[in-house]
Amino acid sequence: MLSTFIAVLLALSAAQGISIPQLDKIGKIGTQEKIFRFLAGNAPYFPYPGDYGIPSDAPEACEFTQVQVIARHGERYPSNSSGEKLFNTWYKLSNYTKAFNGSLAFLNDDYSFFIGDVNYLEQETTLENSANPLNPYTGEMDAKIHARRFLAQYSALLENTTNFSVFSTNSERVHDTAKYFIEALGPQYKVSLQVVDEEPSSGANTISAGYSCPAWNGDAYDNITEAFSDDYLEEIATRLNKENPGLNLTKNDSFLLFDWCAFEISSRGYSDMCGVFTPDELIKYSYYDDLSSYYTDGPGYWMIKDVGANLFNATVKLLKQSEELDQRVWLSFTHDTDILNYLTTIGLFDDGRPLNASSVPFRDNFFHKSWQIPMGARVYTQKFTCSNESFVRYVVNDAVIPIETCSSGPGFSCPEDEFYKFADVRMQNLDFVKACNVTSVSNITQLTYYWDFGTKKYNATLLDE
Numbered sequence: 001m002l003s004t005f006i007a008v009l010l011a012l013s014a015a016q017g018i019s020i021p022q023l024d025k026i027g028k029i030g031t032q033e034k035i036f037r038f039l040a041g042n043a044p045y046f047p048y049p050g051d052y053g054i055p056s057d058a059p060e061a062c063e064f065t066q067v068q069v070i071a072r073h074g075e076r077y078p079s080n081s082s083g084e085k086l087f088n089t090w091y092k093l094s095n096y097t098k099a100f101n102g103s104l105a106f107l108n109d110d111y112s113f114f115i116g117d118v119n120y121l122e123q124e125t126t127l128e129n130s131a132n133p134l135n136p137y138t139g140e141m142d143a144k145i146h147a148r149r150f151l152a153q154y155s156a157l158l159e160n161t162t163n164f165s166v167f168s169t170n171s172e173r174v175h176d177t178a179k180y181f182i183e184a185l186g187p188q189y190k191v192s193l194q195v196v197d198e199e200p201s202s203g204a205n206t207i208s209a210g211y212s213c214p215a216w217n218g219d220a221y222d223n224i225t226e227a228f229s230d231d232y233l234e235e236i237a238t239r240l241n242k243e244n245p246g247l248n249l250t251k252n253d254s255f256l257l258f259d260w261c262a263f264e265i266s267s268r269g270y271s272d273m274c275g276v277f278t279p280d281e282l283i284k285y286s287y288y289d290d291l292s293s294y295y296t297d298g299p300g301y302w303m304i305k306d307v308g309a310n311l312f313n314a315t316v317k318l319l320k321q322s323e324e325l326d327q328r329v330w331l332s333f334t335h336d337t338d339i340l341n342y343l344t345t346i347g348l349f350d351d352g353r354p355l356n357a358s359s360v361p362f363r364d365n366f367f368h369k370s371w372q373i374p375m376g377a378r379v380y381t382q383k384f385t386c387s388n389e390s391f392v393r394y395v396v397n398d399a400v401i402p403i404e405t406c407s408s409g410p411g412f413s414c415p416e417d418e419f420y421k422f423a424d425v426r427m428q429n430l431d432f433v434k435a436c437n438v439t440s441v442s443n444i445t446q447l448t449y450y451w452d453f454g455t456k457k458y459n460a461t462l463l464d465e
């Protein structure tokens with residue numbers, strides 16, 4: 001499908017005399033989608049690979065009564081910190097005076113670095129800032145396509161509500177994703193975007209609980225994660241240095257080349273840097289990302305269930321109030337780690353078996369971080385009624401993921417009352433404010449934005465983070 005799209009664009013561009021850079025490489029767009037899942041959530045969006053085959057439409061004779069969406073922003077450029085390191089690796093490569101050999105030979109062909117401007121760092125990729133005008137993987141298009149798919153499935157829930165609110169953090173890329181999504185819904189909807197501050201001073205009234213969590217320590221489980229062998233990174237550097245004498249790449253450079261590969265695809269539509277890695281190296285890199293995410297923002301860190309409970313508790317409240325609330329559609333945009341924290345509290349991807357660093361587990365690994373929170377990730381909570389009975393279920397990145405202990409309803413959903421019992425058990429003894437020591441940065445201890453946006457204005461200043 002992508003190749004037809006490209007052929008049409010090429011014909012149109014030729015007819016209009018538009019010159020397209022790197023024409024010879026355009027055929028590569030769409031050929032790298034199989035590796036997206038190995039790139040630590042930095043490659044473009046892909047649907048959840050472990051789909052059980054359950055359709056995400058309302059089951060036969062059932063009708064949606066509420067839908068909630070917690071979404072990550074779309075495809076973006078690297079952050080300031082990883083961008084700075086990437087530029088250094090790029091300088092090392094661009095200062096190499098000999099011709100490149102082996103998998104880096106593409107750098108001989110008039111290569112231009114994919115980050116065209118340092119101001120692109122942290123930002124969404126758009127049609128305007130892409131390194132290639134034919135890039136089909138912009139965050140901008142992803143959000144717009146998502147909006148049209150959302151409407152195709154849920155527009156009945158908006159029938160009598162053309163005025164409604166959508167929620168976003170004040171991170172610029174997150175805000176921009178919400179803005180593109182809203183634009184694509186079309187002019188018949190009068191959407192008001194509530195921009196909720198993600199500064200720690202927001203305390204519990206946030207979509208981004210991670211920023212309100214001073215007690216969180218990203219190094220708490222370093223002893224486990226750092227035990228994972230990084231020999232594969234040494235091997236990459238050794239191989240490239242051998243092919244290109246005097247290049248002196250380090251294992252830190254090797255690690256960054258995975259970022260290069262992932263982020264370049266979101267900007268150029270493809271990346272020749274991805275050709276540097278063997279399949280085994282991609283698998284090891286990907287598992288290291290699962291392992292480190294599991295112990296920093298997932299089930300392996302005791303505190304994370306408390307962090308995610310801030311949002312989970314609010315979403316359960318919205319479900320309980322579905323009959324009374326005017327709005328039946330609740331769309332919220334935030335960061336990857338916040339969604340991972342939320343999923344950890346729900347427990348959808350926690351099979352109780354801790355990940356370990358000794359080797360890559362295959363049969364025993366259910367926790368694939370990039371499958372849960374790729375760029376443009378979207379976690380839907382569906383509530384529907386069938387003959388006066390209500391049910392709840394989750395759809396993660398287009399795949400229905402049943403709750404393991406509660407799936408007796410139609411389409412493997414959970415009967416509403418059982419769902420509330422399930423949620424109570426999951427949140428027993430959890431306390432976001434206490435676990436995170438929220439009161440050391442804010443005196444706000446409740447999440448209220450879903451309920452007080454009508455009276456309180458949420459228009460926080462945008463942040464470059």
Ligand SMILES: Cc1ncc(C[n+]2csc(CCOP(=O)(O)OP(=O)(O)O)c2C)c(N)n1
Nearest residue numbers: 072079210211213216297307334335336337
């Ligand atoms: C529970 C928790 N508290 C604090 C942090 C610190 N932290 C690191 S990244 C981040 C926000 C997410 O940013 P990024 O990794 O750039 O995600 P993206 O915007 O790409 O989704 C926060 C709050 C964390 N990861 N987890």
